[in-house]
Amino acid sequence: MMRQAPRRHRTAALFTRLAALSGLCLLTACANLSLPGVPTLKEREDVSQLRLVPDNRAWITAPQGLLTLERSLGGEQEQIVALPNMTALRGDNRILLRARVGDGADRPRFQLDEFLVRVGGAPEPFTGLNNADLRSREDALGTYFWSEKRVGSNTICVLGLRRATVEGRPLPRGTNALDMMLRNCVPGTVDDALAPIMAESVAYYPGSSVGPGPRISRSISPLAAPMP
Template identity: 50%
Template sequence: MPPQLPPMLGEVEETTQFVTVPLGQAWVNAPGAVIVTERGLVNSLEQRIGLVNRTAVRGDNMLTLRARVVQGQQEGRFRFDEFLRRIGGLPDPFSTLKSGDLLTGEDELGPYFWAENRVGGNTICVLGLRRLGTGMRQMPGDTNVMDVMLRNCVAGDAEQALEPIMAASIGYISGVATTQDSRGIEMLSPLAGPTPQ
């Protein structure tokens, strides 16, 4: 009999379904989290966190987190095209965005990239991207990097829309946001355990 080869990453991604998990198992404290789904892949884990959308803009507000094992020098470098290929492309209204269109910002966890799209008089949509490593926060499972994408449309400004991808939200393990105050519990340290409620 020929040897049985393990499935390739692309095959696993096409066949592995997301399953719903409790909000308390979210990897981050995402403001406005309403549902969390995740799946295990080849040397990686993926979690998607659905966020409240109070606008009329088509599509879902979502945080996509992809944690995996990366070797050597690539640990600190975000690879735009590879990440988009793995998550199925960019969401509306950013589907035609190129990496050169992104603005750069920085917070306590390092650099992040973002773009904005204004819709009507008071609605703004943002796309945020960043990579986190083990030196920034604890990673899920045995992974050492986590790539994050945010699509968030709000009636407000870009700062409000970017909140779920900023250090105050993603620098901590979820504590969790099951109350109406969707911030969850922020911990003293990214490596600290959750505080009791």
């Protein structure tokens, strides 16, 4: 008769397997990897429904916001703030927000490719976006990035991206990073289109008694390194 391994040996083997799996999860950002019996992020997205929430539940200030939708994705939370589209271009103007636990407890790194995989890619007309397409600028909350496309003489479309951390503003409970993606086509200027993702809009919860800080810089430079 085959002797069964002592319980402590079986337990140690299980912890070894879980530790190895956890290490792999850190390398792959856990987007499509889960412990046995635990749904992946993609599986949670497939079954989690967006629900309408009051404006005072929004994580950002969006005076032009039409409505706010929210859903829980296990370790992540998502909000979508719908914005008006006053142009003839098809597609929805919106801000997508993902509150999550980032790669590091103190200063998680924003990686464009990984983020786009998590949210299903960049919207039109920015499909195929990469780091070389982005410009950067500083404001009171830190660095934000964007790509722009002009249509006709008076319509500008932008895709804006930024990350806020617990050092910069309050975040939803249990998270340490708030990733944001703005798609906005407007009749006007680049600054008009980017306004919903600037510090004045995203640095504070709606109704906060603390006002936004001053703009630090308006210099533009190519994106040359992973986003902080």
